Amino acid sequence: MTHPTVPLRLYVGIFAALILLTGLTVGIAFFDLGGGRFHLANALAAITIAVAKALLVVLYFMHVRYSSRLTWIFVGAGVFWFAILIVLTLADYLSRGWFPNPGAWSS
């Protein structure tokens, strides 16, 4: 068959984990974890939990764990290109003003 039938208990377990992680991310958001002006520790915690939740959905609900290697390559390529979009964009905006540039336009 195309992919094995996922046990009911596993689906319910994944759902319970998703609910717990949602509670966790809401709870954590009320504490200032530090990390300077942008509260990077809070951002990092929120992103980590969101990625964990997304992984659970993609691997189990979307059956990627049981899918062909080709599917893995497709999904990986999508995530990789998304990472390029975010990382290169933020590498520009976050690093502005790190070094003095006497010839630069002031805006």
Place this chain on the structure above:
Amino acid sequence: MSEHSSQVAHQFDDATQQYEASTLGMWAFLITEIMFFGGLFAGFFVYILGHSAAFAEGSRHLDLTLGTVNTLVLLGSSLTMALAVRSAQQGNRQGQVLFLILTMTLGLVFLGIKGLEYAHKFEQHLVPGPHFRLEGPHAQFAQLFFSFYFAMTGVHALHMIVGVGLLAWLLVNALRGKYSAEYFTPVEVSGLYWHFVDVVWIFLFPTLYLVARHA
């Protein structure tokens, strides 16, 4: 595996090949959707770095209770969707119909709560445009936050509406007994779409609702 049943299109060798091709095609489409939503997220991140105080102010005006409830509703709908696919795979028509109806209901509850939130924003004059009103120094860029909020959640809600339409189509076919343990590809592929829309919300929720709760 039943070879060349009426459900296998002539260009495929067998049902397995057809299933693989269909799911892979859906994934290719979902990758374009990652890029689509990715652009909105990238824009949001750039502007929140430049105007963190104003975006924090805007975020604190969102209803965290309704946002959290909606997150739970959507996660629940993903579970019922997964169970609908599982029922289809097992050739269980009753389960299939039940879980498709549950998924549709939860999807509509999500849209209803979203509509309620939108209505509150109109009442509070927090919708960008000539009627936007917010006291304090951050009004201009808080308005930009709400532009992002309505664009991102609006496009997400549009995807939800399409998803509910897909579910209605699946439900009609399921009631007619079109799907069996040998052939349930449309259920699986629509499930991929539904779960993807859930994943987008998993990232939208902390990005919009949780960025400034600690301050």
